[in-house]
Amino acid sequence: MRLGKRILKWILYLLLIPILYIGMSLILLSITIDRKIENQVSEKTIYLNTNGVHLDIVIPKNNIDSQLLLGLKQEQSDKYLSFGWGDENFYLNTPTWGDLTFKNAFSAMFLKSSTLMHVTRYSYKHSDWMEIKITESELKKLNFYIQNTFKTSENEMKVVLENKGYSPVDDFYKASGSYSCFKTCNSWVNSGFKESGLKSCFWTPFDFGLMKKYK
Secondary structure, eight states, rough: OOOHHHHHHHHHHHHHHHHHHHHHHHHHSEEEEEOOSSSOOOOOEEEEESSSSSSSEEEGGSOOOOOHTTTOOTTTTTTTEEEEEEEHHHHHSSSSSGGHHHHHHHHHHHHHOOOOEEEESSSSTTTTSSEEEEHHHHHHHHHHHHHHOOOTTTTTTTTTEETOSTTTTTEEEESSSSOOSSSSSHHHHHHHHHHOOOOEOOSSSSSSHHHHHHH
């Protein structure tokens, strides 16, 4: 009986961890960090794109500065580039949610791991992207934030993983930082908005946290 009670207690403790995590996440994502720049002309456009779980920042190619474009694979027909950040093992071994395994999910959330930038090229704007108007200075800061996430070689070039993309229009590049349950793909996007002076969440591990701020 005592052994049974101990097992039950530990099961309850284990269940409490995700409940607390989700509860705190919902509280923190509801706290809005207001935009720093007010009453200035927001003539530039960016977009948020989500697959239902993972957020990407989409920027028109003519709004991307030359330093960020340097070393990225490009085609003449590219009009937009999307940028996402995440765990390397998860990105490469979970191309679809059907490929998700407990091991990959656990490693990404709780073990220190290398990360990648995922860059996708688009020839046209998608109707489900969320449009966001920003200023020239906010755009410059966002470009700088994304550029600094790329890990570069000794000659300051981005490091592409050849033939690892999901399709002919996307590529993976080495990135800085380690993924965890406290620094997720979505909190990376949120941090980029926050550092750029844009409206953002206090913190969010979920895609809907930031998306709701712009609805």
